Amino acid sequence: MSGVSRRGFVALAGSGLVLGLPAAAGSTSPAGQGLNQPFLRIAPDGEITILIKHLEMGQGVSTGLATILAEELDADWHQVRSEPAPFNPALYKHTVFGMQTTGGSTSVANSWQQLREAGAVARAMLLQAAAQRWGVPVVELTAHRSRVMHGATGRQLGYGELAVSAARLPVPSGVPLKSGDAYTLIGRERARLGSADMARGAVTYGIDIQRPGMGVAVLRRSPRFGGRVRSVDDAAARALPGVRAVHRLPQGVAVVADDSWTAMQARGLLKIEWDDSQAETRSTPELKAEFKRMAASGEPGIDALVRGDAAQALAGAAKVLTADFELPYLAHQPMEPLAAVGEVRDGRCEIWGGFQSPSIDHRAVVRILGLPPEHVVLHPLPSGGSFGRRATFSADWISELAELLRAQAAAGDVRPVKLMWTREDDITGGYYRPMNLHRLRAGLDAQGRLLAVEQTIVAQSFSPSMLKPGAPTRPDPFVTEGHLAEAYDVPHARVRWVKPNVGVPVHTYRALGYNHTTFSKEVLMDELARAAGQDELAFRLAHLGGHPRHAAALRLAAERAGWGQALPAGRALGLAVQEAYKTVVAQVAQVRIEQAQVVVERVVCVVDCGIVINPGTLRAQMEGGIAWGLSAVLHNELTLDGGRVRQSNFHDAPVLRLNEMPVIEVHSVASDADPTGIGEPGSVPILAAVANAVARLTGKPVRSLPIRLDGSASR
Structure with a gap:
């Protein structure tokens, strides 16, 4: 595909995200505070943010995908950062699987052409903006390390200086892509983006999220797969200081407390009789x-x-x-056990977590809570490993959180809650x-x-x-x-x-x-x-x-x-x-x-x-x-x-x-x-x-x- 994909472009208005209609060739990309596309933001200060549609779970995809776009953009790598793309399947779906997801070792292959085109389009718009400002033909200009240069006069402008004017230009089509012998970033070894933050523990994962008034929940699940709760005596658990609630869910019994330690202690006090009539009982x-x-x-x-x-x-x-x-x-045994934070308020639900298949997770939350799809907002975060565990077709762990949020709402509690799996939950919990x-x-x-x-x-x-x-x-x-x-x-x-x-x-x-x-x-x-x-x-x-x-x-x-x-x-x-x-x-x-x-x-x-x-x-x-x-x-x-x-x-x-x-x-x-x-x-x-x-x-x-x-x- 030599032309440029014309599917939806993104604009930023202030700090809020506004999804625009698909941009056709010859249209203009709405300008916020810089040049904005679905996979790219260039701020007036020159910072380049590349949005990553696949889950970063330790495999380095946020660096690899950023490299592809930055190569065609002719970006200065020192000005490049990456962040998870928002949940928006219309823009960020997997082009083969048809939904927003990560898997099958396809992230780079799936995004290769898409990101090359995005970088080439942005570079062409920056060159055109410089040509108009200087009143020279665009063919006289070159781009290198986030700067546009006019060799005949020695003039230079940084991408940040051109970003706002470039955003007002029509989106071009048919922009040529680089040949392999012109690559300066692809094929070169470089440290992962954000590696310093990872080294000092500054990366926020689902398990790290804190919300005002948040409770922490753990579930007691059947020790046999297919077992169901027959009866539960939760008196001792409820009596423990710091315990907020005990909820019986389809997946088991949830304990919500002020902190994780209290929740786990209270879970151990539950007296549950299990119905194993439909359970797997073989050794x-x-x-x-x-x-x-x-x-x-x-x-x-x-x-x-x-x-x-x-x-x-x-x-x-x-x-x-x-x-x-x-x-x-x-068992998958990722270093970060499953964890996500949810909040339902004023007819809207927000969930923070490391979603490997956010389309599946979003669909499950919409179904369980009975909310309009546009009222369920997922906030994608990197995850500390997955190896497939976070991508269940049943959205099992996110469904548990949605069921818990529904139970809380029925009890009149709209405070946010973090659902956590312990290491023992992970190893004994199936999938x-x-x-x-x-x-x-x-x-x-x-x-x-x-x-x-x-x-x-x-x-x-x-x-x-x-x-x-x-x-x-x-x-x-x-x-x-x-x-x-x-x-x-x-x-x-x-x-x-x-x-x-x-x-x-x-x-x-x-x-x-x-x-x-x-x-x-x-x-x-x-x-x-x-x-x-x-x-x-x-x-x-x-x-x-x-x-x-x-x-x-x-x-x-x-x-x-x-x-x-x-x-x-x-x-x-x-x-x-x-x-x-x-x-x-x-x-x-x-x-x-x-x-x-x-x-x-x-x-x-x-x-x-x-x-x-x-x-x-x-x-x-x-x-x-x-x-x-x-x-x-x-x-x-x-x-x-x-x-x-x-x-x-x-x-x-x-x-x-x-x-x-x-x-x-x-x-x-x-x-x-x-x-x-x-x-x-x-x-x-x-x-x-x-x-x-x-x-x-x-x-x-x-x-x-x-x-x-x-x-x-x-x-």
Whole structure:
């Protein structure tokens, strides 16, 4: 798209936000105190504010997206700041998902063209304003670091000096965009915007919000998923000094107090009898046995892929391998537990929080409170992590707050309230990465080439379309994406999804389906290579004829890791590759075993993600993703006992510790392709890379996570 998007522009009148009608070419952008567009404000003092439509949750998107616009604007980076865009789907919706949301590692890819055009339009308007002021042709002017210059006379004007007059000009169309060789910001490493504020704790998150007269609320939820309140005795809780109210909600019982400590203390005094007639009451071993039965019995499922005749090809294969892979439920465990502040007054509702899908959250509040949509105002804030937890399709945590606000209003209390989840609430409260079982049968021909594969995946779905009554009639792509036959050359393949009936709430989790399919298919590829008597790298490369990006990334990662070279005693390398969200990541892990514990010493990571916006952010996302994946490899697991989650906090649901972090080398593949996502792809190959290294050390395949070498098993 070479022209400029003509969808709605924004104007500021004083400090209030005024949404204008969509601007057509030739119209003027209303002028407040400077140049104002949907994604950009330039103040008369030269400060440049770039509005970020995607949630900043630690991934650095506020810096990456600002860089894209600032590049086309020719801005002085030292004058650039960013802030969350307001809730306004008409202006800030995801152009693919159709609503205001963040997810799928799409923020940069989705905003790339949009922000380039916004920056180019603003630059053109500033140049035109200078041309009119000086009475010279605009072609004689150049822009650089937030200044417009006239080479013939040496005159210069800062963007701030031109902002007001530029805002009065017609909005141009067809503004040309820069070529890659002209970039001065994109591709250069720079610190994140606001990093100093983060370092000194000055960033305001949902959990930090304070409002006059605000109360703090916590919920007591059923210890079993699907349980309901049968009766509650709240006398002791109400008697505690500082307790304002106790409300029975659809989701449980809420205690509102003057502060969080009092609310938590009072919650512990509630005497609740639970109705578990509709609750999930099975334990993890029972669920595992049920998943295995479903995989083995020919339970009705849905084919996600049928290529050739896998059953017949396997019957004639020279060698056949069969393997089951098991992965547990996992909690998201963001550092900032869920928290939001709400206030209902004079027929209006305002909510402050880190909304990952504000369109869904807004819709839920409107429905529960029965207010006109324009009377519900969301104030987006950055969040201290999410990994998918804040983006539930049910808007579960924001719905809880809305139900609480409704209960308060019914009781005549219009004071604001902060709803908080504790760490224990987070880990025991559901919406996990689904537990899943993969059963794979793969066959080799007489020449050691992959001939056929059958893959059955037993896993719950978190897709709204799959949760409706009745059996699904089509496969869930979030369950099967990343399967073995997706990238590797195999003439006969069948991939099948079997949906179990389990009452544990599940939802999107970093890298969605790839976080389990990558593990099973990359571990099996190692096992197949050994069965064929071939090197694991060479075997993969021989089956990647249709995917040269995968092959190139693998070769580079193996070369940088020293694949095939002698290693110190007691060490082994394991490798894996995956494409997720159009980004290819290959990783090689160097591992040793010490006192029956897996120690990951070094990881080499190669990324092919198109144009790299900021090498520092790329490196940070790969390092963070690897740490995330290592938590799943070494520690993470949620188990049920009679339907109750056994784990509750970091002491028994640990994440990777600093002393466990390996040395990580990150390399990117040079590319001039449009940028793709980096928030999630780096977290998945490490699962299999470590497992494959451990298998080389022990001589035993690793087919379940977390890896346990001491013989212990899930409870």
